[in-house]
Amino acid sequence: MVGTVYLLHFDAPFGHAKHYTGWSADLPARLAEHEAGRGARLTEVVCDAGIRWVLSRTWPGVTRDYERSLKRQGGAARRCPACGVHPRPAPLSPHWSAVLVNGCAVNLEAECRRCKQRKPIFAFLGNTRRRICTTCADAPASVRAA
Numbered sequence: 087m088v089g090t091v092y093l094l095h096f097d098a099p100f101g102h103a104k105h106y107t108g109w110s111a112d113l114p115a116r117l118a119e120h121e122a123g124r125g126a127r128l129t130e131v132v133c134d135a136g137i138r139w140v141l142s143r144t145w146p147g148v149t150r151d152y153e154r155s156l157k158r159q160g161g162a163a164r165r166c167p168a169c170g171v172h173p174r175p176a177p178l179s180p181h182w183s184a185v186l187v188n189g190c191a192v193n194l195e196a197e198c199r200r201c202k203q204r205k206p207i208f209a210f211l212g213n214t215r216r217r218i219c220t221t222c223a224d225a226p227a228s229v230r231a232a
């Protein structure tokens with residue numbers, strides 16, 4: 087299965103950890119889970135400690151094996167734009183996109199399956215599996231049919 091490896095850079099170190107490397111077939115949904123304090127033990131405890139993070143890099147079109155090999159290599163800071171590394175911009179995805187600022191992926195957007203509008207991933211909290219935006223999810227049935 088092909089998905090995206092992503093790198094989270096913490097604003098402050100948590101113990102020795104300053105990064106989280108993960109893989110997902112649905113990156114916006116996965117990032118929303120992290121934001122909500124779910125998804126991985128490390129991001130849970132980091133979230134509880136009040137530490138924020140940024141999505142600093144993505145590797146689209148790879149399998150979980152790539153995540154494992156990156157984790158085996160260690161040294162996430164050597165791959166991290168937020169730590170001063172300047173990778174080439176990642177290719178755009180038909181399903182989601184991120185604006186690259188100084189090589190860092192920010193403003194991640196995804197397309198709502200109902201209204202087809204592109205919105206920031208934070209507009210999808212709570213229903214990220216179906217990737218329907220909160221506006222569409224809250225709308226009455228009559229509006230939805232329109």
Ligand SMILES: [Zn+2]
Pocket residue numbers: 095096104105142162163166167168169
């Ligand atoms: Zn970093």
Ligand SMILES: [Zn+2]
Pocket residue numbers: 198199200201202203218219220221222223
């Ligand atoms: Zn929508």
